[in-house]
Amino acid sequence: MNDYNFSKFDSYRKTIDFLSDNAAKVAARSKIPPLAITFNNVVTSIGTTIGLADQDNSGYTLDKYEKVTEVKRIMLKIGRAAASYYSGGVNNSKLLISDFTKSELEHMKDSYLPIPAQKLHDEALPDVANLEGVDAADFVALQAAIVALIAALPEPKRATELSELHNDNLKPLMQQADKIRSELDLHMQTFIDEDPLLYAEWKLSLSIDNNPTHSNPDLATPVTCGGLGVVTTVDYAPIAAEFTGAADIKFILPQNIPQGVAVGFGADDSSFVSEQALSSGSNNRVTAASLGYDINGATFLNIRNATPNPVIVNVEFYLDA
Numbered sequence: 001m002n003d004y005n006f007s008k009f010d011s012y013r014k015t016i017d018f019l020s021d022n023a024a025k026v027a028a029r030s031k032i033p034p035l036a037i038t039f040n041n042v043v044t045s046i047g048t049t050i051g052l053a054d055q056d057n058s059g060y061t062l063d064k065y066e067k068v069t070e071v072k073r074i075m076l077k078i079g080r081a082a083a084s085y086y087s088g089g090v091n092n093s094k095l096l097i098s099d100f101t102k103s104e105l106e107h108m109k110d111s112y113l114p115i116p117a118q119k120l121h122d123e124a125l126p127d128v129a130n131l132e133g134v135d136a137a138d139f140v141a142l143q144a145a146i147v148a149l150i151a152a153l154p155e156p157k158r159a160t161e162l163s164e165l166h167n168d169n170l171k172p173l174m175q176q177a178d179k180i181r182s183e184l185d186l187h188m189q190t191f192i193d194e195d196p197l198l199y200a201e202w203k204l205s206l207s208i209d210n211n212p213t214h215s216n217p218d219l220a221t222p223v224t225c226g227g228l229g230v231v232t233t234v235d236y237a238p239i240a241a242e243f244t245g246a247a248d249i250k251f252i253l254p255q256n257i258p259q260g261v262a263v264g265f266g267a268d269d270s271s272f273v274s275e276q277a278l279s280s281g282s283n284n285r286v287t288a289a290s291l292g293y294d295i296n297g298a299t300f301l302n303i304r305n306a307t308p309n310p311v312i313v314n315v316e317f318y319l320d321a
Contacts, residue, residue, distance in 0.1 A: 008174065009043075009046060009047070009174075011205070011206060011207060012039075012043045012046065012177055012181075013043065014204075014205040014206075014207075015039070015181060015184075015205040015206065016036075016039070016040055016043060017205070018201060018202060018204075018205040019032075019036040019039070019040075019184075022198065022201070023036075025195070025198055026188070026198075029187045029188075029190060029191075031187050032184060032187050032188070035180055035183060035184050035187070036184070038180055039177065039180045039181065039184065042173060042176050042177045042180060043177055045173055046170065046173045046174060046177060049169050049170050049173060064110065064149075064152045064153060067145065067148050067149040067152045068110050068113060068149060070145045070148075070149075071113055071114070071117050071142070071145045071146060071149050072102075072105045072106075072113070074138060074141055074142040074145055075100075075105065075116075075117050075120060075142065076102060076105065077133070077134060077138060078098070078120060078121075078124055078131070078134050078138055078139070078142060079098045079099070079100055079120060080133070081131040081132055081133045081134045082094065082095075082097075082098035082120070082123075082124040082127070082131055083095060083098045083099040084131075084132065085127060085130050085131050085132070086098060086099075087099075094123050094124065094127075097116070097119055097120055097123050097124075098120055098123070098124060100116075110149075110153065111153055113149065114146050114149055114150050117142065117145075117146050117149075118146055120142075121139055121142050121143055121146070124139075125139050181206065185202075185206070188202045217250065217316035217317055217318055218317055218318060219239065219316070219317040220314065220315065220316040220317070221234070221235075221314075221315055222312050222313070222314050222315075223303060223312070223313050223314075223315055224310055224311075224312050225261070225303050225304075225305040225310060225311050225312070225313055226305060226310050227305050227306075227307050227308050227309045227310050227311070228305075228306070228307075228308060229304065229305070229306050230304070230305055231269065231270050231302050231303070231304045232302070232303045232304075232305070233269040233300050233301065233302050233303075234301040234302075234303065234315055236265075236299060236300070236301045239317050248286065248287055248288070248317070248318040249286055249287075249288055249291070249301075249315065249316065249317055249318070250286075250315070250316040250318070251263055251278055251286075251303075251313055251314070251315055251316075252313065252314040252315075252316070253278045253279070253311070253313055254311065254312065257307060257311055258307050259277065259279070259307075260305065260306035260307040261277070261278045261303065261304070261305050261306070261307065261311060261313065262275045262276060262277050262278065262303070262304045262306075263275060263276055263278060263291060263301070263302070263303050263304075263313075264276060264291045264292050264301075264302060265288065265291050265292040265293045265294070265298040265299065265300060265301055265302070266292070266298055266300045266302050267297050267298050267299075267300065268300055269300050269302065270302065271300075271302070272292065272302060272304070273292030273294065273297075273298040274290070274291055274292030275291070275292070275304070276290070276291060278313070288301075301315075
């Protein structure tokens with residue numbers, strides 16, 4: 001998503017904050033509260049779609065790379081043993097299948113790799129008892145690695161295509177948000193004479209910042225969170241020292257993480273005044289205030305990981321919120 005639309009999304013959030021902070025006042029106009037609920041729902045959908053469209057897909061590429069590397073490693077191990085056995089005229093056709101170099105594998109296309117790997121597996125397996133330095137377990141490992149690689153090959157392209165699809169879905173959602181906000185403005189204009197300050201504040205919530213705040217965090221840190229309900233505290237002191245208000249925070253969770261990771265501020269390193277669940281692959285930016293931050297009490301930024309395994313959460317802070 002481009003910078004302008006990021007800034008526009010920030011302005012939607014300002015409008016939501018205004019409507020929430022002034023709920024009692026704007027309720028004097030009967031059509032505003034239901035529109036405010038609808039607007040909030042649409043903006044929530046926009047935020048979710050942004051997270052899906054802008055998620056880091058490098059994990060898929062890394063996953064494929066690891067599986068390619070594993071297939072090549074086992075192929076070289078079995079291939080060397082098989083070439084040694086088939087040499088000297090024992091079986092020239094099988095020698096051709098098993099006698100390859102590391103350089104040849106490195107220059108082989110990833111999409112083609114499963115073919116010679118499977119051929120090596122099938123041709124050499126009957127002679128496993130005669131191969132020195134390998135055993136049946138190596139063939140089982142090669143077969144499993146081939147299956148895993150075949151499954152991983154389309155994932156990077158598929159992830160990119162899904163991101164593009166979610167980007168395409170953003171335009172109609174933002175058009176819907178704009179339409180609702182225009183209707184809200186129509187009703188808010190009835191406050192111009194009655195409460196000019198309220199309307200002036202409303203107009204400010206519609207403004208779009210030309211200096212988007214999403215681009216680069218002022219501070220970023222990876223946090224390793226133990227599993228099984230362990231609570232890990234992120235050091236918020238450097239942020240509090242630099243910024244007297246409640247900064248924006250982005251939590252970036254890896255792909256394929258089960259539900260069970262929650263974040264929020266507390267009065268100590270184990271409690272939560274307010275908490276928010278994180279979903280797999282999430283990278284949505286939220287305000288510290290929405291997580292319960294209170295300079296006079298709740299200053300501990302805690303992450304609870306109820307999943308079975310440790311999780312690395314990348315935490316980014318934005319001081320220009």
